[in-house]
Amino acid sequence: MNFDLDFETRRQLGYRLIDEVNGFFSSLPDRRVQPPSAERKYPEHLNSLPQTCTEPRQVLEDVLHELIDNGFHIPSAHYLGMMNPTPTYITFLAEALVAALNPQLPNVARSQLASRIEAETVRWIGELIGWPQSFAGTFTTGGNEANFSALAMAMTARFPHLVEDGLSSIGGQPTLYASAESHHSLDKSAGLLGIGRKALRRIAVNDRFQIDVERLEAAIRADIAAGHRPFCVVATVGTTSSGAIDEIPRIAEICRRHNLWLHVDGAYGAAVLFSPRHRELIAGIEAADSVTFDPHKWLAMPFSAGIVLTQHADILRQTFSVPCPYLQKTTTEALPDNMSVSAQWSRRMNSLKLWMTLRVHGRQAYERLIDRQMELTRGFAEWAAQSGEFELAAPQVLPILNLRVKGWAGDPADLAAFHKAIIEDVNGDGQRWISSAVVRGQTVIRAMVISYLSDERHLAGLKAALLNALSRAGTKMTMAV
Numbered sequence: 386m387n388f389d390l391d392f393e394t395r396r397q398l399g400y401r402l403i404d405e406v407n408g409f410f411s412s413l414p415d416r417r418v419q420p421p422s423a424e425r426k427y428p429e430h431l432n433s434l435p436q437t438c439t440e441p442r443q444v445l446e447d448v449l450h451e452l453i454d455n456g457f458h459i460p461s462a463h464y465l466g467m468m469n470p471t472p473t474y475i476t477f478l479a480e481a482l483v484a485a486l487n488p489q490l491p492n493v494a495r496s497q498l499a500s501r502i503e504a505e506t507v508r509w510i511g512e513l514i515g516w517p518q519s520f521a522g523t524f525t526t527g528g529n530e531a532n533f534s535a536l537a538m539a540m541t542a543r544f545p546h547l548v549e550d551g552l553s554s555i556g557g558q559p560t561l562y563a564s565a566e567s568h569h570s571l572d573k574s575a576g577l578l579g580i581g582r583k584a585l586r587r588i589a590v591n592d593r594f595q596i597d598v599e600r601l602e603a604a605i606r607a608d609i610a611a612g613h614r615p616f617c618v619v620a621t622v623g624t625t626s627s628g629a630i631d632e633i634p635r636i637a638e639i640c641r642r643h644n645l646w647l648h649v650d651g652a653y654g655a656a657v658l659f660s661p662r663h664r665e666l667i668a669g670i671e672a673a674d675s676v677t678f679d680p681h682k683w684l685a686m687p688f689s690a691g692i693v694l695t696q697h698a699d700i701l702r703q704t705f706s707v708p709c710p711y712l713q714k715t716t717t718e719a720l721p722d723n724m725s726v727s728a729q730w731s732r733r734m735n736s737l738k739l740w741m742t743l744r745v746h747g748r749q750a751y752e753r754l755i756d757r758q759m760e761l762t763r764g765f766a767e768w769a770a771q772s773g774e775f776e777l778a779a780p781q782v783l784p785i786l787n788l789r790v791k792g793w794a795g796d797p798a799d800l801a802a803f804h805k806a807i808i809e810d811v812n813g814d815g816q817r818w819i820s821s822a823v824v825r826g827q828t829v830i831r832a833m834v835i836s837y838l839s840d841e842r843h844l845a846g847l848k849a850a851l852l853n854a855l856s857r858a859g860t861k862m863t864m865a866v
Contacts, residue, residue, distance in 0.1 A: 390441060394441060394442075397442070398441055398442065398445055401442070401445060402445065402449075405449050405453065406477060409453055409460075410460075410474055413458075413460050413461055413462055413471060413836075413838055414462045414838050415462075416458055416461045416462075416463070417458070417461065417463065417814075417815045417816045417817075418457065418458050418459075418461045418463050418464050418812075418815055418816065418817055418818040419456070419457045419458065419815040419818065420455055420815050421813065421814050421815045422812075422813050422814075422815070428447075428451055428455075431447065431451070457818075459471075460472060460836070461817075461818075461836070462836050462838035462839045462840070462843050463816055463817035463818070463839075463843055463846070464817070464818050464835070464836060465817060465818065465819050465832045465833060465834065465835070465836075465839065465843070465844075465847060466818045466819055466820040466831075466832070466833070466835075467625075467820055467833075467835075468625070468652075468653050468679075468682040468683070468833070468835060469681075469682075469835065470681070470682065470683065470684070470685045470686070470835050470836060470837070471685060471835075471836040471837055471838055472685055472686060472687040472738075473685045473686075473738075473742050473745075473746070473837075475738070475741050475742045475745050475746075476685070476686055476687050476738035476741070476742060477687075478741070479737045479738035479740075479741045479742075480687065480737075480738055482737065483733060483734045483737055483738075488734045489731060490503070490723045490724075490731075490732050490733075490734055491722060491723050491724035491729075491730050491731060491732070492722050492723075492724065493720055493721075493722050493723075496723075496734075499734050499736075499737070500720055500722075500723060501720060502734075502736055502737060502740050503523075503524055503723070503734070503736035503740075504720055505740065506524075506736045506739055506740045506743070507521070507522040507523065507524070507692060507694060507736075509743065510522070510658070510678060510692060510694060511694050513658040513659065514655075514658060514670055514671055514673075514676060514694065515670070515671035516671060516694075516696055517696075519696065519698060520694055520695060520696050520698065521694070521695060521697075521698035521701050521702075521721075521726060522692055522693055522694030522695060522701075522726075523692070523693060523701075523723060523726045523727045524690065524691065524692055524727075524735040524736050525689075525691035525692060525693055525727070525728075525729075525735075526689045526691055526729075526732075526735075527652075527679055527681065527688070527689050527690075527691040528568065528570060528650065528652035528677050528679045528691055529570040529573065529574075529691075530691060530693075530728060530729075531652070531677035531678070531679070531691045531692065531693035532568065532570045532571060532574055532619075532648070532650055532652075532677050532693075533570070533573075533574040533577060533578070533728065534693045534704075534705075534727070534728050535648045535675040535676075535677060535693055535695070536561065536571070536574045536575070536578060536617060536648065537578060537704050537705075537728070538646070538674075538675055538695055538697070538700050538701060538704045539561070539616055539617035539646035539648060539674070539675070540559065540578065540580075540616055540617075541700055541703050541704040542616075542646050542674070542697065542700050543559075543614070543616035543617070543644075543645075543646060544559070544614070544616070545703075548703060548704060552579050552580070555614055556614070557612055557613055557614040558580070558584060558612075558613045558614060559580045559584055559613070559614045559615075559616050560580075560584050560585075560586055560608045560613045560614065560615045560616070561575065561580075561584060561585055561586070561615070561616060561617040561618070561619065562585075562586045562588055562596075562601055562604060562605065562615070562617070562618045562619065563585065563586075563587060563588070563596070563618070563619035563620075563621065563650075564587065564588055564590050564594075564595065564596035564619075564621055564624070564629075564631060565587045565588060565589055565590050565596075566590055566594050566596075566621065566624040566625075566626060566627070566629055567587070567596075567619055567621045567624065567650065568621070568624075568625060568650060568652070571585055571619060571650075572585055586604050586608070588600050588601045588604060590629070593629060593780050593782075594624065594626075594627050594629035594779055594780070594824075595629055595630065595631045595632055596620070596621075596631045596632075596636070598632060598635045598636060598639065601618065601636070601639060602639055605618075605639065605643055605645070609643075615643060615645055616645060616646060617645055617646040617647075617648055618636055618639065618640050618645055618646075618647055618648070619648045619649075619650055620632075620633050620636045620647065620648070620649050620650070620673070621649075621650045621651075621654075622649055622650065622651035622653070622654035622655050622657075622667050622670065623651065623652070623653035623654025623655075623782075623783050623785075625653070625822075626779070626785075626787065626822040626823065626824060626831065627779035627780070627782070627785060627787050627822065627824065628653075628654065628781070628782045628783035628784070628785035628833075629779070629780075629782060630654055630666055630667060630782055630783070632669075633647075633649065633667065633668065633669035633670055633672065633673070634668060634669035634672070637669055637672040637673075646674045646675070647672060647673050647674050647675075648673065648674065648675045648676070648677070649670055649673040649675070649676045649677070650677045651667070651670065651676055651677055651678050652677050652678065652679040652682060652691070653679065653682045653683055653783070654666075654667065654683075654783055655667065655670070655676060655677075655678040656678075656680075656682070656683035656684055656751070656755060657755060657783075658670075659684075659748055659751035659752050659754075659755055660751075660752050660755040660756055660759075661752070662752075662756055663755060663756070663759060666782065666783075673696075674695060674696055674697060675693060675694065675695040675696075675697075676693070676694045676695075677691070677692070677693055678691070678692045678693075678694065679691045679692070680692065680739050682835075683755070683835070684739065684742075684751060685742070685754070685837055686738055686739055686742070687738065689733075689735060690735045690736075690738065690739060691735075701726050702721065702725055702726060705724075705725060705726055705727055705728060706724075706725035706726070707724075707725075709724065754837050758784040758834045758835075758839075759783070759784060761784070761834050761839070761840070761841070761844060762781060762783075762784040762785070762786060762833070762834050763781065764841075764844070765786060765832075765834075765844050765847075765848075766781040766786060768848060769786065769788055772791075772848075772852075773791065774790065774791055774851075774852060774855055775788045775789065775790060775791055775830075775851070775855075776788070776789060776791045777789075778824045778827070778829040779824050779829075784833050784834040784835070785831065785832075785833040786831065786832050786833065787822055787824050787829045787830070787831055788829060788830040788831075788832070788851075789804065789824075789827070789829045789830065790803060790804065790807075790855065797827060800827065800828075801827060801828035803858055804821065804828050804829055804830050805821065805828060806854075806858040807830060807851065807854040807855055807858050808820070808821055808830055808854075810850075810853075810854035810857055810858060811847070811850045811851060811854045816846070816850075817843075817846065817847060817850060819831065819832040819847070820832070830851070832847060
């Protein structure tokens with residue numbers, strides 16, 4: 386069976402795709418996020434497994450119609466929901482090239498240039514953190530894998546015999562610590578590492594939704610007294626719900642005092658490294674033993690593009706390196722085989738899209754992006770505070786807003802339902818999309834600026850939609866009463 390297509394068919398399909406993608410990118414400033422709720426359906430004719438050939442052009446047209454005409458469009462400038470950006474056009478070219486060339490990353494001997502590009506991109510990020518040249522890192526599928534990898538390194542550093550001898554060699558219950566607002570990938574990682582999800586101590590937060598460092602210290606001391614084995618503290622730079630940033634310098638001091646690994650989960654917020662104006666928000670990040678960073682959040686990369694970095698290259702290799710006699714030995718200090726520094730083996734070249742975007746647009750483009758989105762969000766927060774209808778449910782630190790209806794005098798449970806009704810109304814016609822968050826046990830309205838295409842016009846549209854939804858939801862609630 387020959388899976389190839391003839392030259393002319395390839396050319397026609399390629400040009401058709403390029404034309405459609407170009408049109409799609411041009412439409413993004415005004416394109417609705419999704420069809421209106423009444424029109425959303427999955428085409429039944431795509432359900433069954435094909436037994437025979439279908440014309441390639443027909444398959445492409447089906448996909449273009451369903452994904453572009455009827456799909457959910459995160460790249461739209463009206464998407465103001467989660468940490469999912471509008472990709473740069475350069476990333477489309479990079480991803481197409483990677484799919485065509487299919488470089489194999491585990492072994493440098495078979496991917497010298499691809500491995501060097503990845504190492505160079507990791508180096509750029511490590512230098513922005515402010516680390517000396519001894520750091521190392523690798524691309525991951527995202528923050529989940531990056532956090533898992535960092536916690537695995539933390540356990541290796543604290544319990545050197547673990548990699549060979551297993552959990553029984555530890556001699557006590559390992560424990561790690563993070564804020565109550567930290568990402569749930571930490572729970573998943575604790576389970577996968579075999580220490581159990583109960584080993585994760587979620588520490589209460591202060592009024593700025595940062596980990597309470599006094600309670601953190603007390604929890605560590607209590608675990609030590611109980612015979613447990615604390616090994617890591619995770620500081621979050623940009624929580625999912627509110628964008629809160631933990632106090633890294635104070636946490637770093639606690640880690641030094643108790644000989645604990647400090648991991649910074651900067652999957653979203655570490656992008657502030659590109660902005661000298663806002664760098665102070667993440668002061669102390671250079672003290673971290675490891676850092677998670679997701680370019681597919683704030684750096685306008687498509688999925689997937691995560692990075693885990695560490696100051697301890699030896700610990701990274703000790704954690705993930707295994708003998709592999711059937712592969713040519715090419716690892717050097719400067720350019721290790723990727724399989725020796727990663728939980729993955731065969732994997733996609735996720736670095737090319739970021740490397741090419743940085744080459745085309747430069748670091749200063751990201752500086753302008755971050756500064757601009759911070760400015761837009763501050764303006765929206767000021768509007769909310771002055772509107773008389775809404776108020777901030779949490780401090781605005783990064784381009785994330787938590788809003789609640791102002792002056793609610795009824796049952797708190799009814800307020801949660803009221804907020805959900807507003808969100809459903811805003812999202813109902815498909816023009817824009819916002820999300821919800823739970824802040825101190827209360828469901829609130831959540832919006833964020835994440836697309837490089839979003840500007841004052843899109844936020845003005847959201848303001849109008851919120852006010853209209855508030856009015857309609859209030860009318861419905863009055864009628865229900």
